[in-house]
Amino acid sequence: MPTTQRTPPAAASGEQDIERIICASVLTRPQAPYAEMERIRETSMRHNQRFGIHAALLCQSGWYVHWMEGPGPALRAMRERVAGDNRHHTQLLVHHSRGPRYLLTRWSMMLNPSDEPPAEFGKRVSSLHESLQRGIQYPPTSVIRRLVAPLRVGLANETETDPEAFHRVGVCSADDGRGFDLVRWLARKHRTASQARRVAGEDDLDSGTDYVDFRQDGHPCRVIAVSRTGLRHGLRRAFLPDWGHLVLLFGDDAKRNTQLMQRVVEACASLPAHPELLGAASDEGVHARMAVAARVAGLRYRQLGLMRAEECDEAWHAVGERLALLGPPRSSQWDLTHPAWIA
Ligand SMILES: Cc1cc2nc3c(=O)[nH]c(=O)nc-3n(C[C@H](O)[C@H](O)[C@H](O)COP(=O)(O)O)c2cc1C
Known part of the structure; x- marks a missing residue:
């Protein structure tokens, strides 16, 4: 690959x-x-x-x-x-x-x-x-x-030699739990189990993060559900530059939608690279507002289409089309002999 x-x-x-x-x-x-x-x-x-x-x-x-x-x-x-x-x-x-x-x-x-x-x-x-x-x-x-969290889908063939080359798709929702629903739905669809973790930051109580691994059009893919609080954690932010995409499931509450976008902007601040934001909303007006907020913060925003946050099938179909268009997943691996290493 x-x-x-x-x-x-x-x-x-x-x-x-x-x-x-x-x-x-x-x-x-x-x-x-x-x-x-x-x-x-x-x-x-x-x-x-x-x-x-x-x-x-x-x-x-x-x-x-x-x-x-x-x-x-x-x-x-x-x-x-x-x-x-x-x-x-x-x-x-x-x-x-x-x-x-x-x-x-x-x-x-x-x-x-x-x-x-x-x-x-x-x-x-x-x-x-x-x-x-x-x-x-x-x-x-x-x-x-x-x-x-070693990838739970084995390498498919001899050309697939880089364990860091897989699609990474985060998902976070304006309404509680919709991102986690999507991960569970994907786990059922692929007849596998999702993995749960407890995470906490500098002073907060712990919250959850779930992920699921499967193959998307033959390529290894990991989808990670994050809570809005989870976006603030240093550990989560350290991984964001490796993520190709972050799916944002917007709902009917304008205030919560704005808060979600604010959290994403804060999480991406000072990072060397950002995931592409893929927005799902049932209203053109929400997409328009979120696209402006993302652009002002220097983030890329793309509409997945008009859909409700609970429509897992539609949301994932649109994500799959985007992944297919972009081709094989890129690696997050560095040059293993880089002089920054201290060994
Ligand atoms: C796995 C592990 C990781 C730790 N990480 C830190 C750390 O990052 N910073 C720190 O000050 N103490 C850390 N500690 C605690 C220190 O070993 C030590 O108990 C503490 O610094 C002593 O602080 P005190 O002298 O104020 O009691 C860690 C302990 C363990 C077991």
Whole structure:
């Protein structure tokens, strides 16, 4: 499959390059992990701000994945401090690079209530750790995805060699839950299961995010439902530049529609690339207003057509046509030998 490789995004003007570290470690007490993560969030919010460190903490199958970005010396000191924490052990480095920040907020976290055994998760950690030692590493978002959300559709044939080449389509609705309905509908249609995650930001309670993997016209495709709150999280925003499209399901409430677009504009601010916005609304006037709001913010907006948010069939048919028109999915993979790597 033809894929284009990207180079790491350039630093935003005025910002110094920072270092990025991702470590995986084993939880000492895997019971009630969310309560422990909330305690870690509380201390981290205090310390990280002082040192200019932004962090994301993920927990799955008895493992933590800790992604930190900040000025090199402070970041490495923080890594050592965290390594001595008896709430985890066997800390392994799986990514170390230099460049602009991916994490634009001080803290975000994700819990995956997966029933995958710790040893299986550990195999993916070892593989990334060993390849880093051999001088091969992957972009931060790729490392996180490989660890916590490997694509659930296998590679179709020998020409499909790049695991980062798949359609990524986000979906968010003005009315609660419509995006999640679309993901569940797609899961039923493709006779597969959707995956659920709990996510939280700097100070909010946790909210959900669901995704489903399937093949669209033969190409691997992931559709991710996000709540409006979820759009604010640093972890979510770090992945937005990899997404080709974000489907926005508008409803009948003008205020909620405007709020959704505002959230999208805020989420995309300062990102090196934005998904194309695909709007579904039952009224031409909504499309017209949203297209203007998107254009003012420098975002691309395209109408999926006139339809109600609950018309999953129609919405997905229109998305499928757009994907087919654009051709094979592009890769989010960087050049694996880029000099920004610190190995
Ligand atoms: C997986 C994991 C990740 C952590 N991440 C951070 C972090 O990003 N920033 C931080 O200050 N503390 C973090 N901590 C907590 C530190 O290990 C340590 O407990 C804390 O910095 C001590 O703060 P105190 O001296 O104010 O009690 C983390 C702990 C664990 C187990």
